Amino acid sequence: MEQVNLITYKSCSSDSELQQILSLQQKNLPSALTEEEKSKEGFVTVVHTFEILKKMNEACPHIIAIANDQVIAYALSMHPKFGNQIEVLVPMFNEIEKLELTDFIAMGQICIDKQFRRKGVFRQLYQTMKTTVFPEFSSIVTEVDAENKRSLAAHQAIGFTDLTGYWSGSTFWKIIQLK
Template structure:
């Protein structure tokens, strides 16, 4: 099967079933920083925040949680959160606090209509096919015109993730440090797509 055959067989949609959310959690668990060796983290990247099926369903009630499906299996996902979910994941509260300090194009991030993009994850067997960009674009399209920016953070040591995000248009707006390490706050201006 060619790469083009694989790409044409992948579909993108909002997660809608318990099975979708369970598969997201399974893929997340395979790629959590604490599940990978430092070498694997350097080579493949990693995800940080941990979600439950229940939390994902709550998030999906506010904004689409986009999945990539291949033969009915979740092979990638892009989770999204609204600003209203600031307190739902304690590990992300330091990131949200930074949004009140960091500026983008002369304005504080919270002055924009934004959603938090990511975490984004692609199954290791499907990396290098441009799925990250497709997942983010599907999220922006499904979220609609209610938002101006997609904001997320990337661990400074997650060099691969930063490169891929910058390639698709994310810009570094600031940095911060919390108990887990150093982070880039990155912004994707979805008004430009």
């Protein structure tokens, strides 16, 4: 008999959930994955501290997916006021500033535990994020490493469109938007 995992989508509301986000993040950094896994499954780039993750959550709650009382996926909400607080994201916010966007929330990172991928979790995280942050914000903006083909395809499949691209070091980033 197959066990059905009921998944609940909600705003992050506890330090325990923040710690679980950080744990899932660590498992999906490039350094924790093989080249094949990075190519096939995607990866996350930014490493957050508990302190900044908590401050970001207080400004605009992160969206999480819970199964069996564990965080199995997340979409980090990043109010633009945090644009200069995570060094690796400063170039993205500089590029966004050039576009003169207003009323947007940045999705700071999205990640889904391996066993829950290809089950609609990605789409539902964004749907929950939209219903949570709209109408306060009119769009969700994020960037994806152009080498992360899986992530780019997933974002395009749910309606993200290209805004611009830029080089930061040896990485080409695509800034994309969902309205």
